[in-house]
Each structure stands twice: as structure tokens, then as C-alpha cells.
Amino acid sequence: MNRIDATPRVTRADTGQQSRLRQIASRFEGVFVEQLFKAMRETVPTDGALDGGGGEDLFTSMLDQQVADSAPARWHRGLSSAIVKTFGPRVASPPEAR
Helix, strand or coil, X not given: CCCCCCCCCCCHHHHHHHHHXXXXXXXXXXXXXXXXXXXXXXXXXXXXXXXXXHHHHHHHHHHHHHHHHHHHHHCCCCHHHHHHHHHHHHHHCCHHHC
């Protein structure tokens, strides 16, 4: 008795597309976190005696970017996981099945 296997076979192209999806989702997550920190920092008053001016603005911008690059990697189920979970099946299916 031959049974037809209903599970889709993962091809090398599918694996590459899944990898690319994870990479793009991770980048998007980093941009999102960076914008989140930028918006949060804008709520902090800067009219005090210790306002650092342009140098402080440059440093905080670089700090936000560094934290945005490293923080999502520590999350087990972050935004990138949700993106991959949502769009992964669409990437794996052939274009005519969509």
C-alpha cells in the first residue's frame, strides 16, 4: 500500500527563503526597537543644567542603535518570531498555491 505523503517537502530554495525571512524580520525588529527608544528618549526633558548639547545627542543616538541591535537577540519570542510565524508558511508555499 502506497500512502501519499501530505507534508510538503522542504527544498533548498525554501530553506533559503526561510533564512532570508528570518534575517529581514530580525532587521525590522532592530529598526522598530531603535525607533521605540528614540520616541521614549524624546519624552525626557533636556532643559536642565546638565544638557550635553550636540555631543550628547550623537552619543545617545549611537547608544540607542547599539541597544536596538543587541536587545532583540536576547528575546526568545520577539517581534521577529511573530513575523516568521505569520509569513513563514506563505514563503514556503509555491506562488500558485497562494
